[in-house]
Amino acid sequence: MDAKRFEEIRNNIAGVERARCGIGTLQEKTVHAILKDYYAPDKDMQEIWVGGYVADIYTGKEIIEIQTAGFDKLRSKLDSFLPHHQVTIVHPIPRIKYLIWMDEETKEYSKPRKSNVKGSVYRAFYELYKIKPYLSDENLHLCFPLLELEEYRLLNGWSKDRKRGSRRYDRIPTALLGEVRIDCVSDYASLIPDGLLEPFTVQEFGKAVGERKETAAKVLHILNYLHVIERRENRGRAYTYCTVKKG
Numbered sequence: 001m002d003a004k005r006f007e008e009i010r011n012n013i014a015g016v017e018r019a020r021c022g023i024g025t026l027q028e029k030t031v032h033a034i035l036k037d038y039y040a041p042d043k044d045m046q047e048i049w050v051g052g053y054v055a056d057i058y059t060g061k062e063i064i065e066i067q068t069a070g071f072d073k074l075r076s077k078l079d080s081f082l083p084h085h086q087v088t089i090v091h092p093i094p095r096i097k098y099l100i101w102m103d104e105e106t107k108e109y110s111k112p113r114k115s116n117v118k119g120s121v122y123r124a125f126y127e128l129y130k131i132k133p134y135l136s137d138e139n140l141h142l143c144f145p146l147l148e149l150e151e152y153r154l155l156n157g158w159s160k161d162r163k164r165g166s167r168r169y170d171r172i173p174t175a176l177l178g179e180v181r182i183d184c185v186s187d188y189a190s191l192i193p194d195g196l197l198e199p200f201t202v203q204e205f206g207k208a209v210g211e212r213k214e215t216a217a218k219v220l221h222i223l224n225y226l227h228v229i230e231r232r233e234n235r236g237r238a239y240t241y242c243t244v245k246k247g
Contacts, residue, residue, distance in 0.1 A: 006176040009037045014172045031092055031171050035066045035145065038176075039090060051080040062086045071127040078134050088141040091127065094119040095146040095177050102169060103155050112150060119146075121180050121191065122211045125218045135185070136226055142182040148175040188228045191219070192243060199232045199240035 014030050040046050040057040048058035053076070057064035063085045067074060074089070081087045097119070098112035121144050134140055152169045182188060196208045206216030220241055223229045229241045 001176060001179050003176050005041075006034075006038050006173075010034050010173055013037065029170075031068055031147075031149070031173055032066050034173055035090055035092060039064050039066070051084070053077045053080055055081070062088060064088045064090060066090045067127075068092060069127065071130040074131055075134075078131065078137075078140070082134065082137050082139045086139050086141065088143055090143045090145065091124055092173075093121060093124065093144050093146050093180075094149050094151070094171070096148040098148075098150045098174075100150055100152050101155050102152055109152075115151075120209070120211065122209055122215055122219050125215070125222055128222060129218060132222060132225060135222065138184070144180040146177040146179065147173045148177055149173045185226050185228065186246065188223055188226060189243060191223070192229070198242045199235075200242075201235060201238040201240055203238065205241070 013034050036046060036056055040059070045057050045059055048055050050058050050063060055063045055077075056066045063081050065074065065077065065087065067089050068091070071089075071091075078087065095118060097115040097117065099110075099115055100112050101110040102108075124144060128135060128142075150172045152172070154167050154169050156167055158164060191209075192205075193208045196205065200208075202217045202220055203213055205220060206213050209216065209219075211219075220229065224231055224241065227244055230244050232240045232242055234240065
């Protein structure tokens with residue numbers, strides 16, 4: 001991780017002067033553009049045709065896809081790429097988020113307000129579920145950059161304050177806080193927190209990682225599918241799980 005270089009790229013793409021000229025120049029792809037330049041500083045590696053599809057980044061050996069959402073759209077690309085190439089999916093996680101509201105009529109912006117919601121890798125499993133059959137492929141790798149970012153939203157919602165049901169306009173990263181990488185199936189075990197007593201239930205896992213039961217269930221479903229954990233006897237009506245010991 002190179003936080004300084006990330007900041008330089010961020011300033012080039014969404015710098016102070018550009019922000020002063022108006023958010024209208026950015027248009028929702030800022031996160032994608034910054035990450036693409038960060039993971040492929042050589043522009044000649046970007047937007048390359050490989051096997052009938054355009055790869056965000058192709059180094060000659062590795063394909064890197066910047067995917068902010070919609071993993072279901074990746075399936076046809078993975079079918080083409082994985083048999084012949086190492087593929088890394090980069091999926092940004094908004095670890096810390098500041099909300100800025102935009103009034104389209106007055107062109108005024110609110111002051112940034114820090115959101116109480118912190119993003120986590122565990123919520124990415126809603127997207128990973130869409131490519132579940134590919135997750136055990138030895139050529140597939142995952143990278144989750146943890147970002148601090150500003151999220152611009154239009155005041156065009158249906159509620160009295162026009163915030164509920166509003167549309168997100170753009171997200172502008174302000175800092176790279178870290179990365180979580182999964183290069184092989186065994187790396188998923190790092191997502192099980194130390195000190196979690198086994199066997200554990202979905203509810204106990206969710207409490208340990210600070211996520212809702214629905215999110216915890218999605219994570220454990222995939223970990224069980226990948227044989228990182230295994231289902232054991234019921235505790236009342238709840239399934240219990242244990243990590244699979246290797247070797």
